[in-house]
Amino acid sequence: MASPQAPSTTAPTDTFSYPSHHSFPPFYTLQPNQSTLLRQLSLWSQLIQSYCSHHKTFKLSPSTATSLSLFSNSKIHRSLDALSIKKVLDYMASPEGEFRAEYIGKEKSTAWVWWKSASEWADEIAGWVDETGQKGVVLTIYELRESEAVERQEWVGMDEDMLRRCLDVLVKKGRAQVFGQADGSGVKFF
Numbered sequence: 345m346a347s348p349q350a351p352s353t354t355a356p357t358d359t360f361s362y363p364s365h366h367s368f369p370p371f372y373t374l375q376p377n378q379s380t381l382l383r384q385l386s387l388w389s390q391l392i393q394s395y396c397s398h399h400k401t402f403k404l405s406p407s408t409a410t411s412l413s414l415f416s417n418s419k420i421h422r423s424l425d426a427l428s429i430k431k432v433l434d435y436m437a438s439p440e441g442e443f444r445a446e447y448i449g450k451e452k453s454t455a456w457v458w459w460k461s462a463s464e465w466a467d468e469i470a471g472w473v474d475e476t477g478q479k480g481v482v483l484t485i486y487e488l489r490e491s492e493a494v495e496r497q498e499w500v501g502m503d504e505d506m507l508r509r510c511l512d513v514l515v516k517k518g519r520a521q522v523f524g525q526a527d528g529s530g531v532k533f534f
Contacts, residue, residue, distance in 0.1 A: 360398045360413075363391065372422040374431060385435040388424075389444055392436065393459040402502050404445075405454040406430040448505075456506050465499060466513035470520075472497060473533045482523070482530040 365371050365387055375381045395414045396402070406429040409415055416423035424432070433455045436445035445455040460468070469488070473479060476493070485504055487493065488511075494500055499507065511531055514520035523530045 360395055366417055367420055369420055369422050372424050374428050385432055388432040389436045389441050393444055396457045397459040403454050403456050462510045462513050465510040479533050482532045484530055
């Protein structure tokens, strides 16, 4: 699917810079040709990851995501419907989509968006631990998610279960140990 070189679109209060294909009307209709559809799903995946990274959004629900500027362009009167958003998230949750989304719960009504993989987040957390001299220190999950010490880190506000998935990567590498299951549980870094 070739897209014309239209100017990028932004909402008045939105500082996110949309790619030119956000202004291409066929982008909002999932295409019947398989190779075109795969390219389109890949472009949507990249756009969702960029948007979520910019807005520090960690999860999306197809039923409520339709209201986001991400999935609509008022200038061309186009939007992606909830069923199509679900298909994009299904793609993102597959090997073809590099597991950049993961459904939460059995109902699959909400998905985490992995704009960085669990391994990439783990590396970022480990880097912060090294830079701030936190090795050997026990920090609570709350401190890692919301304290002043991490307020400038990209993972601030990440769902606890998502953060735990990232910490599990460090545990498997022998770089951390997690104590307990509640929000007050601790993590010791090595």
